[in-house]
Amino acid sequence: MKTISTQPIAGQKPGTSGLRKKVAEFTQPGYLENFVQSIFNAIGDCSGRTLVIGGDGRYYNRQAVQIIVRMAAANGFSRLLVGRGGLLSTPAASCVIRKYGADGGIVLSASHNPGGPDEDFGVKFNGPNGGPATETVTDAIYRASGEIDCYLIEETADIELDEPGEHRVGGCRVEIIDPVADYAELMTTLFDFEAIGQLLANSPFTLCFDAMHAVTGPYAVEILERRLGAPEGTVINAEPLEDFGGGHPDPNLAHAAELVRRMNSDDPLAFGAASDGDGDRNMILGTGFFINPCDSLAVLTDNAELVPGYRDGLAGVARSMPTSPAVDRVAEALGISCYQTPTGWKFFGNLMDAGRITLCGEESFGTGSSHVREKDGLWAVLFWLNIIAVRKQSARAIVREHWQRYGRDYFSRHDYENLNSEGATALIQGLRDNLSTLRGREIEGHKVAYADEFAYTDPVDNSVSRGQGLRILFEDGARVVLRLSGTGTSGATLRVYYDRYERDPALLELDAQKALASLIIAADTLAGIRQHTGRESPDVIT
Numbered sequence: 001m002k003t004i005s006t007q008p009i010a011g012q013k014p015g016t017s018g019l020r021k022k023v024a025e026f027t028q029p030g031y032l033e034n035f036v037q038s039i040f041n042a043i044g045d046c047s048g049r050t051l052v053i054g055g056d057g058r059y060y061n062r063q064a065v066q067i068i069v070r071m072a073a074a075n076g077f078s079r080l081l082v083g084r085g086g087l088l089s090t091p092a093a094s095c096v097i098r099k100y101g102a103d104g105g106i107v108l109s110a111s112h113n114p115g116g117p118d119e120d121f122g123v124k125f126n127g128p129n130g131g132p133a134t135e136t137v138t139d140a141i142y143r144a145s146g147e148i149d150c151y152l153i154e155e156t157a158d159i160e161l162d163e164p165g166e167h168r169v170g171g172c173r174v175e176i177i178d179p180v181a182d183y184a185e186l187m188t189t190l191f192d193f194e195a196i197g198q199l200l201a202n203s204p205f206t207l208c209f210d211a212m213h214a215v216t217g218p219y220a221v222e223i224l225e226r227r228l229g230a231p232e233g234t235v236i237n238a239e240p241l242e243d244f245g246g247g248h249p250d251p252n253l254a255h256a257a258e259l260v261r262r263m264n265s266d267d268p269l270a271f272g273a274a275s276d277g278d279g280d281r282n283m284i285l286g287t288g289f290f291i292n293p294c295d296s297l298a299v300l301t302d303n304a305e306l307v308p309g310y311r312d313g314l315a316g317v318a319r320s321m322p323t324s325p326a327v328d329r330v331a332e333a334l335g336i337s338c339y340q341t342p343t344g345w346k347f348f349g350n351l352m353d354a355g356r357i358t359l360c361g362e363e364s365f366g367t368g369s370s371h372v373r374e375k376d377g378l379w380a381v382l383f384w385l386n387i388i389a390v391r392k393q394s395a396r397a398i399v400r401e402h403w404q405r406y407g408r409d410y411f412s413r414h415d416y417e418n419l420n421s422e423g424a425t426a427l428i429q430g431l432r433d434n435l436s437t438l439r440g441r442e443i444e445g446h447k448v449a450y451a452d453e454f455a456y457t458d459p460v461d462n463s464v465s466r467g468q469g470l471r472i473l474f475e476d477g478a479r480v481v482l483r484l485s486g487t488g489t490s491g492a493t494l495r496v497y498y499d500r501y502e503r504d505p506a507l508l509e510l511d512a513q514k515a516l517a518s519l520i521i522a523a524d525t526l527a528g529i530r531q532h533t534g535r536e537s538p539d540v541i542t
């Protein structure tokens with residue numbers, strides 16, 4: 001075991017979901033080592049503890065796994081559970097941590113960001129509950145990264161990652177585990193595999209799952225094709241590749257182009273879905289029909305009693321603040337609590353651990369439940385398939401009925417990417433300074449009811465998170481939210497979220513951009529978006 005002297009490296013502050021940087025930055029001498037040692041220093045004595053290690057298979061995943069194994073052994077961990085090939089999807093890592101009572105896990109991923117030598121890499125730490133480290137822990141990691149003076153590492157050869165088996169590294173037992181088995185097993189306890197199997201055996205019901213050459217491929221092949229009997233080839237882009245095949249593993253209408261083509265072809269499929277780099281996001285499509293993640297959460301909540309794992313009812317639900325309030329309406333009808341948290345999955349963990357919520361989700365294509373402590377892409381797909389199998393209706397018909405019953409929350413997010421950081425900060429600061437003057441202003445027919453900066457007090461541990469997005473609420477119930485992303489790796493990304501409620505049965509099927517057009521103009525007038533960004537239109541619209 002060696003003790004290597006080092007110095008703090010600036011900027012190792014975890015963002016919305018771990019530390020994400022360009023590969024070139026992560027592969028600088030000591031960069032990964034410093035951050036990993038800072039995690040170990042922040043969590044205290046590691047002796048005798050168990051750690052789970054895996055990642056989404058992107059470029060540098062395998063080398064990073066080898067380094068982390070040697071460092072974990074040198075820091076005193078007695079048992080490491082490592083996904084075969086260095087792979088573990090984010091939800092599977094959460095599942096393994098919980099199932100084996102591990103003390104935490106390190107997941108290597110930059111999520112939906114592209115991979116490759118010139119692209120992105122990331123490291124996340126999950127706690128013993130299987131969920132992303134809370135802000136208290138990530139703050140401690142960041143502090144440790146500013147005080148670090150050495151790291152510990154075993155001087156050993158690389159272990160064989162591709163075969164199941166056991167190795168000894170220093171005093172530590174390293175087990176190479178099947179990355180899929182425990183997760184697949186968990187899914188069988190939640191969903192009616194027989195009913196879904198019958199649905200998939202019924203030839204008019206055609207399905208495509210786009211794994212985007214990311215980590216979900218092996219999981220989707222095992223569950224959808226092998227266990228549920230969907231035809232071979234149902235899962236496309238199934239092989240995880242270090243550069244995701246040159247694509248962008250972001251499950252949206254722009255990046256899952258082949259899937260979208262199949263859903264809109266002359267002989268369209270009945271159901272389509274895609275997941276992201278590390279398997280925690282999901283996009284759900286019906287025939288020629290995109291299901292907004294906010295609506296998806298509301299529909300799953302409303303239909304949970306049809307699914308075996310949720311038949312006994314839901315403790316409560318939660319959504320991130322920028323997510324539309326579609327799920328709030330269902331929670332009210334069901335008589336259960338609904339919480340609003342800041343953006344970031346880490347805020348749901350306490351609510352789940354305290355038994356306050358069962359389901360939760362975000363507009364950013366994340367949906368999940370208390371079965372693990374991460375959002376879970378394939379789980380959301382199985383949930384939808386289970387509902388369709390029971391209701392014997394198309395995804396589109398189910399959503400349409402939902403809107404007829406509850407009304408529709410039109411929602412859209414506009415992203416302005418790679419902005420000059422000073423300009424983006426100035427936009428947010430300018431609006432922040434003006435918040436108190438906005439009340440009563442009327443623009444494009446929307447009158448401001450109030451405007452504030454969202455702060456969250458965790459009802460379980462009373463911790464307070466401030467600066468979580470600027471909200472402008474209008475008297476007609478419409479809303480605009482602005483915040484800067486915490487997951488980018490270059491420049492700044494401005495996210496502007498729009499939502500507006502519609503109850504008129506004749507106006508439930510409008511194009512979302514058209515339905516939100518006046519709100520989009522109002523936001524520009526109030527925040528000077530075009531003026532500050534120098535952009536006429538957003539880079540990405542979801």
Ligand code: G16
Nearest residue numbers: 016017111343344345364485486487
């Ligand atoms: C992460 C977080 C999510 C968050 C999303 C976007 O997702 O886990 O909770 O909603 O980033 O965050 P931001 O708006 O700050 O970029 P993922 O899938 O990228 O890990």
